[in-house]
Amino acid sequence: MLPPDVLDTLAGIAPGSPLDLLRRRKPVTRENAQASFLALFAPADPGGVSVLERAAVAAFVAGIHDDPAARDFYGAMLSAAGAPAPLGAAIVREVAGAAGSGPYGSFPAGPLSREDAPGRLFSVAPGSRAILGDRIAAALDHAHMLVFHPRDATPAALRKLEAAGWSATDIVTLSQLVSFLCFQLRAACGLRALGASLRSPS
Amino acid sequence: MTEPGNEPTVFTRDQLDWVPWLDPVPEGELTARQRAGLVDAARAKSPYFRLLARDPDILGARTRADKDIFYNTAEGLPRAERELAAAASSRSNGCIYCASVHARHAATYSKRPADIDRLLAEGVGADIGERWNAITVAAVALTATPSRFGAVELERLRRAGLDDLAIADVIHAASFFAWANRLMLSLGRAAKVA
Numbered sequence: 001m002l003p004p005d006v007l008d009t010l011a012g013i014a015p016g017s018p019l020d021l022l023r024r025r026k027p028v029t030r031e032n033a034q035a036s037f038l039a040l041f042a043p044a045d046p047g048g049v050s051v052l053e054r055a056a057v058a059a060f061v062a063g064i065h066d067d068p069a070a071r072d073f074y075g076a077m078l079s080a081a082g083a084p085a086p087l088g089a090a091i092v093r094e095v096a097g098a099a100g101s102g103p104y105g106s107f108p109a110g111p112l113s114r115e116d117a118p119g120r121l122f123s124v125a126p127g128s129r130a131i132l133g134d135r136i137a138a139a140l141d142h143a144h145m146l147v148f149h150p151r152d153a154t155p156a157a158l159r160k161l162e163a164a165g166w167s168a169t170d171i172v173t174l175s176q177l178v179s180f181l182c183f184q185l186r187a188a189c190g191l192r193a194l195g196a197s198l199r200s201p202s
Numbered sequence: 203m204t205e206p207g208n209e210p211t212v213f214t215r216d217q218l219d220w221v222p223w224l225d226p227v228p229e230g231e232l233t234a235r236q237r238a239g240l241v242d243a244a245r246a247k248s249p250y251f252r253l254l255a256r257d258p259d260i261l262g263a264r265t266r267a268d269k270d271i272f273y274n275t276a277e278g279l280p281r282a283e284r285e286l287a288a289a290a291s292s293r294s295n296g297c298i299y300c301a302s303v304h305a306r307h308a309a310t311y312s313k314r315p316a317d318i319d320r321l322l323a324e325g326v327g328a329d330i331g332e333r334w335n336a337i338t339v340a341a342v343a344l345t346a347t348p349s350r351f352g353a354v355e356l357e358r359l360r361r362a363g364l365d366d367l368a369i370a371d372v373i374h375a376a377s378f379f380a381w382a383n384r385l386m387l388s389l390g391r392a393a394k395v396a
Contacts, residue, residue, distance in 0.1 A: 035263035110211025151296035153388035190373030
């Protein structure tokens with residue numbers, strides 16, 4: 001059962017609280033943050049990307065953001081999507097091995113190269129890959145790049161997804177899903193901090 | 203990776219093109235549902251939006267959120283400073299294309315092009331006045347993974363004169379560019395206008 005407003009759930013916003021009232025002053029933003037969530041996680045037509053794949057990527061992305069509320073929410077979604085226990089355990093294991101700090105990465109060669117901040121290129125461990133399958137494993141590799149070092153993106157990264165069975169339309173859906181979560185988890189982080197300050201006026 | 207030559211190698215307020223790495227839906231083949239996802243009919247001219255139209259429902263919801271976060275200025279943060287937050291997030295992530303668009307908007311609406319150019323040239327540590335510094339620091343803290351926006355950034359925004367609604371606008375504008383930067387950086391690349 002999905003909550004009526006996932007951003008409220010992730011940010012801990014109670015009905016009638018000052019932050020709830022504040023969010024309701026921008027109803028179009030509030031409604032479309034939720035509509036975006038539903039389009040990705042309760043799609044009218046999942047097309048080439050199954051609900052289980054969506055939940056698996058989300059559980060990984062929430063985990064590597066080190067956000068307990070999001071980790072629990074998307075972890076529960078993965079279980080509800082029917083993920084076998086070993087798959088859920090493999091995601092948890094990969095999250096633990098993927099922790100990092102972003103954004104890092106390289107700029108196009110030139111004056112900005114002095115700002116290059118090289119960092120880790122993540123790849124799902126072979127043992128987990130066998131459990132997750134090539135499609136989900138390739139999606140997690142790509143998601144790690146998108147979350148931590150998006151300026152390192154290349155056409156070659158898209159070719160790897162295609163080689164693992166992701167069509168162009170599937171890649172658009174995957175990219176929207178990971179990028180939306182980057183928005184949602186940051187909005188939740190910001191609103192949570194704002195809400196805490198409204199509860200304890202200084 | 204990409205053919206060199208026309209790829210911008212500095213942050214700029216110049217108009218840039220964006221070249222997709224996957225095939226957009228041809229304009230003449232857009233379905234009614236895909237056109238609905240574009241929201242604005244004029245967006246059918248854009249290869250970026252026609253690529254995203256491959257998944258029309260999320261595009262439609264995203265577009266409506268985008269427009270409200272940036273264009274609905276009936277109350278809250280002025281448009282110029284929402285654009286500043288978007289430009290700062292883009293500068294931090296390294297999205298030269300997004301930074302160009304939103305630096306242009308920020309410069310236009312604020313009439314402070316020199317300060318915007320300092321943000322682009324010097325990076326997110328540029329000193330562009332305390333109110334703008336506070337907004338930039340908040341946007342950069344949200345841009346980080348894991349995000350580290352908290353009481354320190356909030357207090358600085360409040361001291362700079364932002365009320366709760368304006369702070370919520372900074373949070374939404376900066377967070378939205380966590381979304382936009384990743385799509386623009388990973389589904390294609392920036393190109394100088396020929």
